[in-house]
Amino acid sequence: MLILAKDGPAIEVSDLVKGYRGSRAPAVAGISFTIGRGEIFGLLGPNGSGKTTTVRILVTLLRQTAGTALVGGFDTSRQAPRVRRLIGYAGQFTGVDDDLTVRENLAYAAMLQRIPHNESWRRADALIGEFALAEVAGQRASRLSGGLRRRLDLARALIHRPAVLFLDEPTTGLDPQSRGALWDRLRALAAGGTSVLLTTQYLEEADRACDRIAILDAGRIVVSGTPADLKEATGGGQLLLTAPDSNRAASLLAGFPGVTGVQPGDRLAVFCRDPAASLVPVIQLLGSEGIAVTAAELAQPTLDDVFLRYIGSRPRPEAPVTGAVSGTFAVGHGRRRAS
Amino acid sequence: MSDDFRLPVIQLLTVRNITRSIRTPMLVAISLIQPALWLVLFSQIFRGLAGTTQFRALGYGSYLSFFLPGMVVLSMLFTALQSGMAMMSDIDSGMLDKLLIAPVRRPLILLARVLADVATMTAQAVILIVIGVAMGARFRAGWPGFIVLVVFAVAFGVAWASVSNLIALRTRNSELTMVLGFFLTLPVLFLSTAFFPKPLLPGWLQAVTAANPASYVIETGQRLAATGNGWGQDLRTLVALAVTAAVFVPLTMTAFRASA
Numbered sequence: 001m002l003i004l005a006k007d008g009p010a011i012e013v014s015d016l017v018k019g020y021r022g023s024r025a026p027a028v029a030g031i032s033f034t035i036g037r038g039e040i041f042g043l044l045g046p047n048g049s050g051k052t053t054t055v056r057i058l059v060t061l062l063r064q065t066a067g068t069a070l071v072g073g074f075d076t077s078r079q080a081p082r083v084r085r086l087i088g089y090a091g092q093f094t095g096v097d098d099d100l101t102v103r104e105n106l107a108y109a110a111m112l113q114r115i116p117h118n119e120s121w122r123r124a125d126a127l128i129g130e131f132a133l134a135e136v137a138g139q140r141a142s143r144l145s146g147g148l149r150r151r152l153d154l155a156r157a158l159i160h161r162p163a164v165l166f167l168d169e170p171t172t173g174l175d176p177q178s179r180g181a182l183w184d185r186l187r188a189l190a191a192g193g194t195s196v197l198l199t200t201q202y203l204e205e206a207d208r209a210c211d212r213i214a215i216l217d218a219g220r221i222v223v224s225g226t227p228a229d230l231k232e233a234t235g236g237g238q239l240l241l242t243a244p245d246s247n248r249a250a251s252l253l254a255g256f257p258g259v260t261g262v263q264p265g266d267r268l269a270v271f272c273r274d275p276a277a278s279l280v281p282v283i284q285l286l287g288s289e290g291i292a293v294t295a296a297e298l299a300q301p302t303l304d305d306v307f308l309r310y311i312g313s314r315p316r317p318e319a320p321v322t323g324a325v326s327g328t329f330a331v332g333h334g335r336r337r338a339s
Numbered sequence: 340m341s342d343d344f345r346l347p348v349i350q351l352l353t354v355r356n357i358t359r360s361i362r363t364p365m366l367v368a369i370s371l372i373q374p375a376l377w378l379v380l381f382s383q384i385f386r387g388l389a390g391t392t393q394f395r396a397l398g399y400g401s402y403l404s405f406f407l408p409g410m411v412v413l414s415m416l417f418t419a420l421q422s423g424m425a426m427m428s429d430i431d432s433g434m435l436d437k438l439l440i441a442p443v444r445r446p447l448i449l450l451a452r453v454l455a456d457v458a459t460m461t462a463q464a465v466i467l468i469v470i471g472v473a474m475g476a477r478f479r480a481g482w483p484g485f486i487v488l489v490v491f492a493v494a495f496g497v498a499w500a501s502v503s504n505l506i507a508l509r510t511r512n513s514e515l516t517m518v519l520g521f522f523l524t525l526p527v528l529f530l531s532t533a534f535f536p537k538p539l540l541p542g543w544l545q546a547v548t549a550a551n552p553a554s555y556v557i558e559t560g561q562r563l564a565a566t567g568n569g570w571g572q573d574l575r576t577l578v579a580l581a582v583t584a585a586v587f588v589p590l591t592m593t594a595f596r597a598s599a
Binding site: 059060061081084085087089091093094095096097098099100108109111112113114115116117118119140156 | 342343344345346348351355358359362363428432433434436437438439440441442443
């Protein structure tokens with residue numbers, strides 16, 4: 001583990017702005033956030049909201065127009081070489097060397113990080129095991145499927161055990177099993193003090209994996225916090241009840257303790273701060289008024305609801321750039337630059 | 340091997356660039372096949388020219404001997420084009436990003452590109468000369484003449500590779516890099532003394548060749564074939580190559596720095 005500059009946070013971004021020539025609105029329009037050591041932080045947002053631009057500034061591939069970005073206490077624009085010693089990065093579009101084998105790709109990445117020759121090969125072999133790449137270890141990367149390329153790229157980002165890890169849409173193109181393994185791995189790394197900044201379009205994943213998230217829209221952070229806090233702030237979950245006379249039931253429930261709103265319909269929607277706790281009292285109240293509830297469904301708030309509230313639409317995961325299935329057959333890899 | 344052995348970064352980067360050529364030998368072969376075929380074809384087509392008194396008076400033993408330097412330079416032009424394509428491929432694949440954020444000094448990334456090009460180009464020039472000699476080409480300057488030709492040709496190739504890399508870094512478009520590269524390649528060859536000795540070219544074309552760095556290298560090779568080494572010719576070629584490099588290398592380095 002590399003040592004960070006001071007005891008400060010792993011990442012400190014203040015009033016960061018990035019404008020591209022020829023476009024009127026800046027891609028990043030003044031964002032600030034801090035990521036602590038051992039914290040997994042998720043940047044969420046619709047396409048074009050500035051996630052990738054933010055990550056590329058932090059990994060020293062782009063220069064900001066204004067504001068500061070510190071990684072491990074070092075300024076990403078003025079102390080880029082120091083920052084580069086601390087970070088691991090897997091971009092939105094996998095960067096592996098097509099002419100090298102899987103094993104060579106990993107060892108080469110380690111050697112570039114100035115890890116001794118023998119140790120580089122040892123680490124390559126260890127990661128091949130962890131990322132279930134043994135079957136293709138001797139194959140050239142150009143022949144890998146999209147999912148396997150992604151796994152190789154992620155392993156590559158970890159080989160020098162970076163203190164701060166940047167993963168731009170790391171699960172795009174991964175099968176569910178590999179996703180689960182990746183989250184477990186990130187959890188373990190975070191427990192060991194590694195800080196992780198990731199972007200994703202998969203909200204349920206962000207919910208499970210991230211300690212804190214920030215939702216970006218049009219280059220601004222619209223809301224940030226722990227997934228639990230954000231979900232609670234939407235006003236809680238819902239009870240969906242099937243009952244006769246939905247209008248009378250709605251008027252009975254309005255103002256009932258714990259209920260924040262009601263919406264009559266085919267199924268009566270009862271908005272509650274804590275739907276699980278309100279379920280029984282609500283059914284009892286309606287029963288005492290002669291309304292028999294025949295079916296009840298509990299809907300806990302999800303990050304989807306948070307997204308819906310702040311962005312106005314649900315995110316659509318981007319179509320995977322490489323093949324979505326993992327397998328031994330090769331798929332074409334139409335790789336394009338992020339813009 | 341001791342446990343703290345590390346390969347120097349420049350060696351790591353260069354070997355990776357060469358690995359590409361070794362593992363995809365077609366890339367090298369294509370840059371060789373075309374000039375080799377032209378060597379066979381044109382030495383037949385222009386065999387008659389070599390018999391004219393005008394051509395004989397210039398000192399060439401055969402059209403093949405006269406034509407060989409032009410084909411060595413053509414092979415350098417093709418490999419220079421591939422250098423820019425390889426840069427584009429690294430940009431497209433995200434590999435360049437990976438190199439840029441590794442703790443590697445930036446100029447080393449370009450230097451490794453140059454070293455790999457030098458290795459490939461030297462191998463190609465030597466192979467073409469061997470083919471030429473096997474076909475019957477002779478240089479009056481003998482084998483030192485071949486060495487001088489290889490050195491100048493590779494130096495030109497590296498300077499021209501910087502043009503190709505400049506196009507790649509500025510356009511960031513592999514199609515454009517290829518099309519623009521090809522667009523430039525043949526005029527560079529045709530606007531030189533590759534096919535006809537300078538005294539036999541029309542006046543305007545003689546003037547144009549004076550502004551074409553490739554033509555200096557070709558003329559030097561042809562002189563080595565016809566009458567032997569001429570220090571004045573060597574010096575002019577050196578200056579032409581230095582000017583070309585002085586113009587394009589800084590532009591390419593600036594474009595590279597601007598890429599991150």
